[in-house]
Amino acid sequence: MKEKKRWMRRGKSTAAALKMASTKEKLIAHVSKEEPAGPTNKVTVVGVGMVGMAAAISILLKDLTDELALVDVMEDKLKGEAMDLQHGSLFLKTHKIVADKDYSVTANSKVVVVTAGARQQEGESRLNLVQRNVNIFKFIIPNIIKYSPNCILLVVSNPVDILTYVAWKLSGLPRNRVIGSGTNLDSARFRYLMGEKLGIHPSSCHGWVIGEHGDSSVPVWSGVNVAGVSLQGLNPDMGTEKDKEDWKSVHKMVVDSAYEVIKLKGYTSWAIGMSVADLCESILKNLRKCHPVSALVKGMHGVNDEVFLSVPCILGNSGLTDVVHMTLKPDEEKQLVKSAETLWGVQKELTL
Amino acid sequence: MLVSWWYLYLGAQSLYRHGKTDACLRFKCRLIGDERERYVRDRVYVGHVFVHISGGVSLLNMASVLQKLITPLFSGPVEPPRNKVTVVGVGQVGMACAVSILLRDLVDELALVDVIEDKLKGEMMDLQHGSLFLKTPKIVSGKDYSVTANSRIVVVTAGVRQQEGESRLNLVQRNVNIFKHIIPQIVRHSPNCILIVVSNPVDVLTYVTWKLSGLPKHRVIGSGTNLDSARFRYLMAERLGIHPSSFNGWILGEHGDSSVPVWSGTNVAGVSLQKLNPEIGKDTDRENWKETHKKVVDSAYEVIRLKGYTNWAIGLSVADLTESLMKNLNRVHPVSTMVKGMYGIGDEVYLSLPCVLNSAGVGSVINMTLTSDEVSQLKKSADMLWHIQKDLKDL
Numbered sequence A: 001m002k003e004k005k006r007w008m009r010r011g012k013s014t015a016a017a018l019k020m021a022s023t024k025e026k027l028i029a030h031v032s033k034e035e036p037a038g039p040t041n042k043v044t045v046v047g048v049g050m051v052g053m054a055a056a057i058s059i060l061l062k063d064l065t066d067e068l069a070l071v072d073v074m075e076d077k078l079k080g081e082a083m084d085l086q087h088g089s090l091f092l093k094t095h096k097i098v099a100d101k102d103y104s105v106t107a108n109s110k111v112v113v114v115t116a117g118a119r120q121q122e123g124e125s126r127l128n129l130v131q132r133n134v135n136i137f138k139f140i141i142p143n144i145i146k147y148s149p150n151c152i153l154l155v156v157s158n159p160v161d162i163l164t165y166v167a168w169k170l171s172g173l174p175r176n177r178v179i180g181s182g183t184n185l186d187s188a189r190f191r192y193l194m195g196e197k198l199g200i201h202p203s204s205c206h207g208w209v210i211g212e213h214g215d216s217s218v219p220v221w222s223g224v225n226v227a228g229v230s231l232q233g234l235n236p237d238m239g240t241e242k243d244k245e246d247w248k249s250v251h252k253m254v255v256d257s258a259y260e261v262i263k264l265k266g267y268t269s270w271a272i273g274m275s276v277a278d279l280c281e282s283i284l285k286n287l288r289k290c291h292p293v294s295a296l297v298k299g300m301h302g303v304n305d306e307v308f309l310s311v312p313c314i315l316g317n318s319g320l321t322d323v324v325h326m327t328l329k330p331d332e333e334k335q336l337v338k339s340a341e342t343l344w345g346v347q348k349e350l351t352l
Numbered sequence B: 001m002l003v004s005w006w007y008l009y010l011g012a013q014s015l016y017r018h019g020k021t022d023a024c025l026r027f028k029c030r031l032i033g034d035e036r037e038r039y040v041r042d043r044v045y046v047g048h049v050f051v052h053i054s055g056g057v058s059l060l061n062m063a064s065v066l067q068k069l070i071t072p073l074f075s076g077p078v079e080p081p082r083n084k085v086t087v088v089g090v091g092q093v094g095m096a097c098a099v100s101i102l103l104r105d106l107v108d109e110l111a112l113v114d115v116i117e118d119k120l121k122g123e124m125m126d127l128q129h130g131s132l133f134l135k136t137p138k139i140v141s142g143k144d145y146s147v148t149a150n151s152r153i154v155v156v157t158a159g160v161r162q163q164e165g166e167s168r169l170n171l172v173q174r175n176v177n178i179f180k181h182i183i184p185q186i187v188r189h190s191p192n193c194i195l196i197v198v199s200n201p202v203d204v205l206t207y208v209t210w211k212l213s214g215l216p217k218h219r220v221i222g223s224g225t226n227l228d229s230a231r232f233r234y235l236m237a238e239r240l241g242i243h244p245s246s247f248n249g250w251i252l253g254e255h256g257d258s259s260v261p262v263w264s265g266t267n268v269a270g271v272s273l274q275k276l277n278p279e280i281g282k283d284t285d286r287e288n289w290k291e292t293h294k295k296v297v298d299s300a301y302e303v304i305r306l307k308g309y310t311n312w313a314i315g316l317s318v319a320d321l322t323e324s325l326m327k328n329l330n331r332v333h334p335v336s337t338m339v340k341g342m343y344g345i346g347d348e349v350y351l352s353l354p355c356v357l358n359s360a361g362v363g364s365v366i367n368m369t370l371t372s373d374e375v376s377q378l379k380k381s382a383d384m385l386w387h388i389q390k391d392l393k394d395l
Helices: A015-020 A023-027 A050-061 A075-087 A126-147 A160-171 A184-198 A248-265 A270-284 A330-347 B005-017 B056-069 B092-103 B117-129 B168-189 B202-213 B226-240 B290-307 B312-326 B372-389
Strands: A043-046 A067-071 A096-100 A111-114 A152-155 A178-180 A209-211 A217-219 A289-296 A308-316 A319-323 B022-030 B044-052 B084-088 B109-113 B138-142 B153-156 B194-197 B220-222 B251-253 B259-261 B331-338 B350-358 B361-365
Touching (some): A023 B226, A043 A050, A050 A067, A050 A075, A050 A270, A050 B092, A075 A096, A075 B226, A075 B290, A075 B312, A126 A160, A152 A160, A152 A270, A160 A178, A160 A289, A160 A308, A160 A330, A178 A289, A178 A308, A178 A319, A184 B056, A184 B117, A217 A330, A248 B117, A270 A289, A270 A308, A270 B092, A270 B117, A289 A319, A308 A330, B084 B092, B084 B168, B092 B312, B153 B312, B194 B202, B194 B312, B202 B220, B202 B350, B202 B372, B220 B331, B220 B361, B251 B372, B259 B372, B312 B331, B312 B350, B331 B361, B350 B372
Parallel strands (some): A043 A111, A067 A096, A111 A152, A152 A178, B084 B109, B109 B138
Antiparallel strands (some): A209 A217, A209 A308, A289 A308, A308 A319, B022 B044, B251 B259, B331 B350, B350 B361
């Protein structure tokens, strides 16, 4: 269906000319001389595995973006996923969904979510994945920056704290624009389990899990509260071994839950997808909400190495602009320092 | 009489410490206010309470922070859910439906059912871990259908999926046998539910579901051509440079290779495309709009070839149907409904027509003005479906 040449369309309204015009031209008269501006809230998701697609669908269903780009190395899967999402366009408010192996489709993104990388096998710890994922990042990160030099990088791939450091080094971006999804998910799981124990919705149960995302995350018991009522004030043994209510097991369940879900269904996707959409919302809408995400903590809580650990951070348009300084007990700070040392021990061996 | 819970708590605590689970506690408490008139003797009431500690240690332990933190005002029986949806089958389609429904805040309880227990539990846990970001307080799952009790809507996605190149009709008998197990159990636990059938071949399986469930025909719906119409609207809108929701076009009939695009109804802002281009949809059309419909039919096969299955689009379309049903919207959707008696069809078959959906199910059907060509296509689909259905055993 060739559209008729411009000189035939312009100005002429003879019957013959109209007959030659396409249906589209008969239906729609183009009036605006200006080209529409580019995307204002574009999000790119790198990696269309289970986590990447869960993040994509959560972002789409929350109407956060006007353009979504997907990138991966597996071209068939990538095209299939993009088509599937496009077929749902009627039900969404994101008018443009693009996908390609080539990073040029990611140009002008505000937020780039990096989920690419090898996934944890059953029983495998996150630290084992490191070198495999560093090599993948050496290809991905420079490509992202080439096309979106002003973006905010949100790293999800595991081990997230190390890979956020790697992404920061490889990208050359300032520290406020490289964020790791960190313990946002651990804290969500903690609040869910706490809510189950108390019979209250998770959003009304407040509790922060900080530090390393994984086995050595730190639950800050002094901050656990409902409506400002500190639970540790009601139960001073909370979080210790002698606690009769065994709240410590709540944190243990948070640590184990990832392994548990992987054992049952092979991977985790929905919860991390929703937590990524939550972070993107704060960034894209400049909410300045406080989230526990992975940030550069050198100089805080006695940490002297360049490592990324999760602390409560304020997220907005410019990324991670402020960090909330938590009052931690000495043993909690010791745990953070110990995590930092473990992470630095791995990081200094990496070839970047 | 004001029984002091504090005394009861102390007594129970001392019981626990002494390792006893049953006792009769004698206690005294001071009366206040108008209680003094009622219990005259002295201003002290002496009474007995029989205490039984069940659940042993953990119950008492749990009570302590909880009890200190929260004062219950009302404790009655647990209210049944008002907006419960069950999804049967936690494969890719089932989970896409579940997540779309959750992220649209449509339900206060979601139940998942499947036969593979590990995967089922894993999916439930994964969704529960996202509870902070959702407004659905209860997500349950189980192999046993009792978790589905009191559902308003049950989405059936269970069944085997199309292999690459396999047509939908080949799946029939395999899926009928699965349904014979599923449907009666659903109806037993949720006799007032509305069933949405998604598994393919959807028109045949909706008929099967209707027969097996014994529900009235307006409460059994097939997802039908809701997805085909969505794809059609997307592809047509892309060609015109507008949003799919501003392009109106309906694909009816059988979900699959012989679906019928109603070209006479295609319009933007009420301007009929067929009036602008009388050849639209025909082979003589220079602009080859017919190709768009062909792309709709092929797109399922294309996506399956590329990624192995389709899930996001169908999940979003099911959430759209669920929204109309749940919120009693009376919106019109092209879904699979019993068409015997319409368009000269004499068999009991399910085909997609524009249906008005509300909380009772299919409230009414819109009478489309179809050309004789389109009617004969519907009749042909009906004949083919009946040909398959009449051979199905044990319905």
